[in-house]
Amino acid sequence: MKDSGRYWLETYGCQMNSAESDALEIQLAARGWLPSGRPEDADLIILNTCSVRQTAENRIWGRLGYFQSLKEENKLKIAVMGCMAERLKDQIRERVPSVDIIVGTFGKNLIPDILNSNEEKIDLFGKDEFSFQRVYGRKGVFRSSMPIMHGCNNYCSYCIVPYVRGREVSRDPEEIVGELIDLDNRGVLEVTLLGQNVNSYQHRKGEDIITFPQLLKEITLKVSNIQWIRFLSSHPKDFPKELISIIAENEKLCNHIHLAVQHGSDKILAEMNRKYTREWFINLVDEIRQEIPAISLTTDLLIGFPGETEEDFELTIDLIEKVRFSDAFTYYYNPREGTKAFNMGDTIPREIKLKRLSRLIEVQRRISIEEKRKRIGNREKVLIEAVSKKNRNELLARTEGNSMVVFHGKAERIGSFTTVDLKDLRGSTFIGMEVSLCHGNS
Ligand code: SF4
Structure with missing residues (x-):
């Protein structure tokens, strides 16, 4: 070859x-x-x-x-x-x-x-x-991502991941920290730690067990250039108080959690094998918001699961109205051969799935916009990622909470942090104005 x-x-x-x-x-x-x-x-x-x-x-x-x-x-x-x-x-x-x-x-x-x-x-x-060795990304030199664990033990009934990616394996923390120090030395500013179920990270070495909160603590102590650390995707059942406190206390850990709820009906959550109820999830969100009021929560929502009634669907709408996620990834159920749910059939006709999905998207979009509107007038730190595709004189940047902002600026600023005042919204993107340091506004 x-x-x-x-x-x-x-x-x-x-x-x-x-x-x-x-x-x-x-x-x-x-x-x-x-x-x-x-x-x-x-x-x-x-x-x-x-x-x-x-x-x-x-x-x-x-x-x-x-x-x-x-x-x-x-x-x-x-x-x-x-x-x-x-x-x-x-x-x-x-x-x-x-x-x-x-x-x-x-x-x-x-x-x-x-x-x-x-x-x-x-x-x-x-x-x-050894397939983990040196597996880290290079979204430009200033943003990177790094898998820290692989596989999943949860067996959600609709999901093929545990069968194709295998059971959870967590990487050696020394290796992770070593690679992050390497990225830090190379000038990386933002890192996303990845895993199918990232917050169930757990590495055992002899008698010692390193948990996800402990790993995060260790990482934040060892890096200096890296100012933002994110992690994806979190299962709600693995979100202990200790993890909430570490995010609250540590500036480097972004105030953004992607917490996949999937559904708002207890009956469907049980059929999905998600291991929590809607009330439990709402309590978790309350706890997180009490400790970290500025947190931005995003989620995944799966509708059209076998046996989902109008009432179950309405409970999902009700849940998103209550929790008010900043954003959501929405999708409808498709049977995957080899999963437990495959044997339940595909009982919801496609037209109904599409109808429910479009309503879900509409409601979530309204909530996202309403939540964003509340932030107009805020001053937020952003990382400049690119030149806007729509206007070459504008820069596209991301806030700590994972919202996009456009503002006037030159391409050489890409890959640096700045502060912007959020002035307005264009679709779901903020229009910002950079805070001018020379006018003493910072
Ligand atoms: S949905 Fe996520 S947590 Fe559930 S089995 Fe799939 S990868 Fe694991």
């Missing part, structure tokens, strides 16, 4: 996949591989796949079909990795015989090593403990 050239990498699904793709790109670059700009010019095509939703899988099948036709014209290699590779390896070999390399959810970092193998077809599966 060719061991350098041009590659095209497509990434689907979660932030974990994005971080792993970033890490793979760093490894490829170190071996002389360059991005091709478009798939038609590539010597190597890599798909980092997702299996969480059927729509993602359908899209990937379509792309594989296209890349197979490209391969008939050009001499290129196709590698498929990630959750769909793990789940549907045999189907991929059968439906797209021209795929050269299939790698499961472990061992993605080994792809550069196997590119110069003489074997025609390579399948790489299994539990490679």
Whole structure:
């Protein structure tokens, strides 16, 4: 196999996949591989796949079909990795015989090593403990993400993740801190710690157990350039008081928690195997808000689960009205073969799912806007990320609570912190005005 050239990498699904793709790109670059700009010019095509939703899988099948036709014209290699590779390896070999390399959810970092193998077809599966090594991203030099744990033990009845990513494995804290110090030395300002169930992080070394709050504490003591630390995604059941207090006390831990509630009906939450009730969740939110009044809470909401009645759905609307999340990722249920819920059938007709989803989106959008409007007039710290696509004279920045702000400014400011006054809203983006230091406003 060719061991350098041009590659095209497509990434689907979660932030974990994005971080792993970033890490793979760093490894490829170190071996002389360059991005091709478009798939038609590539010597190597890599798909980092997702299996969480059927729509993602359908899209990937379509792309594989296209890349197979490209391969008939050009001499290129196709590698498929990630959750769909793990789940549907045999189907991929059968439906797209021209795929050269299939790698499961472990061992993605080994792809550069196997590119110069003489074997025609390579399948790489299994539990490679070392697949975490140096897996951190590079969203520009000032933002980065780092997986700190892998897999999930929760078995939510609708979710394929525990089957494709395996059980939870938490990385060695010394390795995590070492890599973060490295990022810190390289001038990174913001880091997102990643895990399917990040707050259940727990590393055992002999008699010692390091928990997630302890890890966060340790990290904040060791980094100096990194001013913002985020983490994704949190399961509500693993949110002890100690974790709330550490976020409240430590300036480096962002006042933003993505706390996936999924539903507002106790009946559906139990069927989903989420291990909490709506009342328990509302109490948790109250506790968090009492300790951290400025917290921004975002969530995931899944509607159309088998057996969901209008009443169950209304309880979800009621929950979001009560909790008032800053934002929500909303989606409707699709059965995934191999999960427990698959056997419950897909009882809610698609039109009803779509109708409920659009109402949910509408209500959440209104709440998001109302909550944002309350912040107009605030002065907030932001990290400048990019030039606005709509207006080249405007910069796009992110607040600690994960809201986007545009304001007038020059591109050389990208990758620095500043302070802005929030003046207005354009859609869901704030319009800000940078606080001018020379006028003594800071
Ligand atoms: S917590 Fe539930 S939804 Fe999240 S990855 Fe684990 S099984 Fe899936």
